[in-house]
Amino acid sequence: MNPIIYAIPVFFALIGIELWVAHRRRANAYNFADAVCSIGLGAMSQVSGIFSKLVMLGIYVAVYEHLRLFSLDLRSVAAWLSGLLLYDFLYYWHHRMGHQVGVLWAAHVVHHQSEEFNLSTALRQTSSGFLFGWLFYLPMAVLGFPPLLFVAVGLIDLLYQYWIHTEQIGKLGWFDRVFASPSNHRVHHGVNDRYLDKNYGGILILWDRLFGTYADEDADEPVIYGTRSPLRRYDPVWSNLEVYAALARDAWRTRRWRDKLAVWWKPPGWRPGDLAASEAKPAFDPYVRSKYAPRVAPAVQIHVGVQFLLLMLIGADCLARAEQLPLAWGLGYAAWATASLVALCAWLEGRRRALVFDLVRLAVALAALGFSGRWFGAQWGGAVLLAIAAALAASMVAAVLVAFAATRRPTVASEP
Ligand SMILES: [Zn+2]
Ligand SMILES: [Zn+2]
Structure with missing residues (x-):
């Protein structure tokens, strides 16, 4: 049975505690429609995952069976620790590419569409991550990490990230500079210039400090959450298709063949020259936009x-x-x-x-x-x-x- 089922009561209990803490502080932590949408997208990603994980795991198992260089022992503590560390490292690059390559952003964008930031935002996950996500973790199969270990450390990495989606926990000192934490993950969800495309780490934020993508949360600059092209819908299917549709539209409309292909791997926001020339877009200013709230x-x-x-x-x-x-x-x-x-x-x-x-x-x-x-x-x-x-x-x-x-x-x- 899917182990996430056992985590569901914990997810809801923690949301209850977050609501209570926010209420005591007279803070407005939740928007009902946004939370319904985020939790619904999480459920949808788990349900679609029943079918898509066959692809992702199937490829991992095939590579592990036929191409592995070593055979690591499931009973070895060193194998588990190194597996978790390696997974977290590969997750960093998967996540970073998810923000810097158009077609990968099309999958990951779902996690960033909410204009709120609370524990329900953590559950907001894509249903199309299986398309390319598996590619990033193949080094683990080649090195001989057994599929069960791979699935388990992936789950640990994912579950760890739940608690870092909250505004109710402030800065945590040295912890914020070693591990992913509420403060540095708020930065990750920000569209402000100084916060954009920072802090990709899943468990360790050390990767960001090592590879130059770390930013501290500045008390003088509140984080504005969401994406630079707001979704302004609650529809869960459209949430998942939004960016794929925009990329396909650009690829169809641009004239040059080179641009038709480039659209898919260029960073989000990149426009083919001929299309950009015909569209006058005002400069992005996170402070002038309003939240979607029908x-x-x-x-x-x-x-x-x-x-x-x-x-x-x-x-x-x-x-x-x-x-x-x-x-x-x-x-x-x-x-x-x-x-x-x-x-x-x-x-x-x-x-x-x-x-x-x-x-x-x-x-x-x-x-x-x-x-x-x-x-x-x-x-x-x-x-x-x-x-x-x-x-x-x-x-x-x-x-x-x-x-x-x-x-x-x-x-x-x-x-x-
Ligand atoms: Zn992200
Ligand atoms: Zn997040």
Whole structure:
């Protein structure tokens, strides 16, 4: 079973503590819609990971089986320590390239789209990292680190980074200059000139100091979070496709063949000469922009909150069972859960079509349950299935009532 499932209660408990600490300090740490979107993107990346890790791990295992130079022992402490150190070093370069190569940024951008910075931001992960991510870790396979060790140290590196996404922990002295920490990772998420493209380290920030990408957080310059081309959407599918679409558009529109290829590996923000000449873009100023915050009725927020909690349970079930399910059921379940998240985010964007999305996805699940007599392949008893059917039907009624309650036309409001 996916070990992340065991971490989920810890993630939520720590978010609860962060909310409580921020509340006591009268700080506004969370934006409801942003947090729903970030946590949803994390769930989506885990669910898509069920299928994509077959590619990533499959290549690692193939290289390990056929091309390894040494055979490191799983029982050796030195192998584990050197494996973690090497993974963290390779992660540094993977992450740095993720910010400096267009097509890699297209995957990593998801982690940076939030204009807030809290523990939910840590969960905001890409669903397309598997496309090129595996390339960076092949040296570990060649050196003979067993696949189990590789997966475990990767998980340790990822889980470590959870706690560094918070504004509630200040500077930590020497720790900030040795390890990745809340202070130096706030810098990483900044779009201010002095913070941009700094502090890539996963566990050790020493890599940044060694390779010249380290920056300290300056108390006189508050970090402005997000990206320099703000997403201004909550849609989780578009979050994942945004930059790929922009790169494909540029590659299509630019005339020179050299530029059509260069678009993919040049740094984010690079424009082919002929396109840049025809677009007058104002200079970037992080201090003049406003946060994306569509205003929606309280009824919509309550509906999305309830449906989101149910969807998290469904996501955990999907993670727990998808590997054992026949592929068609597993893919169908993952696609339905993703469509559900799209519907909830459409409500948060104040879109009129949210009601239609929501009713269609609920009706599809109800029909699938009715025809197959199962909840996406699960062998559950009649009483459970009846309860699920009742919950789906009640959700449809609630969606219609919420749409009536939210009669005031949603408007897009901006916070200064
Ligand atoms: Zn990054
Ligand atoms: Zn981060």
